[in-house]
Amino acid sequence: MSKTGEIVLEKITKSFGNFQAVGTVDQVIEGGSYCCMIGPSGCGKSTLLRMIAGHETPTSGRILIGGNDVTTMRTGERGTALMFQDYALFPHLNLKDNVAFSLKIHGVAKPARQEQAMEMLARVELANLADRMPFELSGGQRQRVALARALITNPQVLLLDEPLSALDEFLRLKMRVELKRLQDDLGITFIHVTHTQPEAIALADKVIVMDHGIIEQADHPRAVYDQPYSPYIARFMGGQNVVTGTIAATNGSQVVAEAEGGARFDLPVKRDMAIGDPISFAVRRDKIRIVSKAEQDMNTLQGEVINVEYQGTFVKVGLNTTQDDEFIVYMDDRAYFDNPLKVGDAVISEWSSDNVCHLLGTNNSSGD
Numbered sequence: 001m002s003k004t005g006e007i008v009l010e011k012i013t014k015s016f017g018n019f020q021a022v023g024t025v026d027q028v029i030e031g032g033s034y035c036c037m038i039g040p041s042g043c044g045k046s047t048l049l050r051m052i053a054g055h056e057t058p059t060s061g062r063i064l065i066g067g068n069d070v071t072t073m074r075t076g077e078r079g080t081a082l083m084f085q086d087y088a089l090f091p092h093l094n095l096k097d098n099v100a101f102s103l104k105i106h107g108v109a110k111p112a113r114q115e116q117a118m119e120m121l122a123r124v125e126l127a128n129l130a131d132r133m134p135f136e137l138s139g140g141q142r143q144r145v146a147l148a149r150a151l152i153t154n155p156q157v158l159l160l161d162e163p164l165s166a167l168d169e170f171l172r173l174k175m176r177v178e179l180k181r182l183q184d185d186l187g188i189t190f191i192h193v194t195h196t197q198p199e200a201i202a203l204a205d206k207v208i209v210m211d212h213g214i215i216e217q218a219d220h221p222r223a224v225y226d227q228p229y230s231p232y233i234a235r236f237m238g239g240q241n242v243v244t245g246t247i248a249a250t251n252g253s254q255v256v257a258e259a260e261g262g263a264r265f266d267l268p269v270k271r272d273m274a275i276g277d278p279i280s281f282a283v284r285r286d287k288i289r290i291v292s293k294a295e296q297d298m299n300t301l302q303g304e305v306i307n308v309e310y311q312g313t314f315v316k317v318g319l320n321t322t323q324d325d326e327f328i329v330y331m332d333d334r335a336y337f338d339n340p341l342k343v344g345d346a347v348i349s350e351w352s353s354d355n356v357c358h359l360l361g362t363n364n365s366s367g368d
C-alpha cells in the first residue's frame with residue numbers, strides 16, 4: 001500500500017526550556033486526507049505543525065512522512081510545504097516571480113520555472129494577474145498566491161497555519177470551499193491549523209482537537225461533534241450542553257442519573273457504572289424542546305431564560321438551571337417566533353435519550 005503523504009507522529013514531545021509545549025502525541029494522518037487541528041490559544045497546534053514542517057525539532061519521538069523518518073531532516077527535503085498565516089509574499093516581486101521563487105533557489109532555469117509558475121497561478125485562478133505586485137491584490141488573491149507558492153514545490157503534504165484568519169467572513173467561506181476543491185484535485189495531504197470549529201468540521205476528513213499540548217480526540221468531524229469524548233471536547237466544539245449528576249440506578253449499559261435538584265435522566269453508557277458514581281453527558285442543543293409543562297418524567301431540566309439571541313436559521317436560548325454551565329437550546333426560528341420567550345420566563349427543556357452522549361475522559365476545561 002502506498003504511504004505517499006502519510007504522516008506518522010510517534011511519541012512526539014516538545015519542550016522550550018522547562019515548559020512542555022507538546023506532551024506525548026501519537027497519531028497517524030492518512031495520506032491524501034484533509035486534517036484540521038484545533039484547540040485553544042497556546043495548546044501547541046502551531047508547534048506540532050512546525051515540527052512536521054521541520055521548523056522545530058521534537059525534544060523526543062519520531063516523525064515519518066511517506067514512510068521516511070524525517071525527524072531531523074531539513075525543511076526543504078521532507079516533502080512538505082508550509083503556508084504562513086501572513087502569507088509572507090515578497091513585496092518587490094510580481095506574482096509570477098513570487099510563485100517561481102523556490103524553483104529559482106533550486107536552480108531551475110528561467111523559462112521552465114516561469115512556465116510552472118504560470119501553471120500554478122492558473123490552478124488558483126490568478127494567471128491573468130501574473131504581472132501584478134502583491135500590494136495590488138485583495139486579501140483572498142494574496143492568499144491564493146501564497147497557496148500557489150507553497151504548492152509549486154510539489155509537496156506530499158501542505159501545512160496551513162490559520163490560512164483563512166486574515167480574511168473577512170464572506171471571503172473566508174469562499175476560500176474554504178476553494179481549499180477543499182484544491183485538496184480534492186491535488187490528492188495530497190493537507191494539515192490545516194484553525195481556531196474556528198465550523199471551519200474544522202466543514203473541511204476535515206479528520207479533526208484533531210488539542211488541549212495543553214496533547215490530543216484529546218482525533219476522529220471524523222461528525223464523531224467529534226456528535227460523540228465528544230470528554231466534557232472538554234463537548235464544550236470546545238460547541239453544539240452540546242454538558243450535564244452532570246450521579247448514577248441512581250443501573251441496568252447493564254443503560255443507567256438512570258440524578259442531578260442536583262432531583263432531575264432524573266436515563267441514558268446509555270459506554271462503560272460499567274455503579275450507583276453513586278459521578279457522570280457527565282452531553283445533550284445536543286438543537287435536539288431539545290422547550291415546553292411549558294413537562295411531557296415526560298425523565299430527561300427534563302427546569303430553567304429560567306437568561307438570554308435570547310436570534311441567529312437567522314435558529315434562536316439561541318440560554319437557561320439558568322441547577323447545572324453549573326448555562327444550558328443552551330437552539331430553537332427552530334418559526335417555533336420560537338410562534339411562542340417567543342423573554343428573559344425571566346420559567347420554562348422546561350426536555351429531550352430524548354437518543355440525543356445524549358456519555359462523556360468519558362477527565363478533561364473538564366472549557367478551552368478559551
Ligand SMILES: Nc1ncnc2c1ncn2[C@@H]1O[C@H](COP(=O)(O)OP(=O)(O)OP(=O)(O)O)[C@@H](O)[C@H]1O
Nearest residue numbers: 016019021039040041042043044045046047048195
Ligand atoms: N520558541 C518558543 N519558546 C518558548 N515557548 C514557546 C515557543 N514557541 C511556542 N511556545 C509556547 O508553547 C505553547 C504552544 O504554542 P503554540 O504556538 O504551538 O500554540 P498554538 O496552539 O498554536 O496557539 P495560537 O492558537 O495562539 O497560535 C505556548 O504556550 C507558547 O507560548
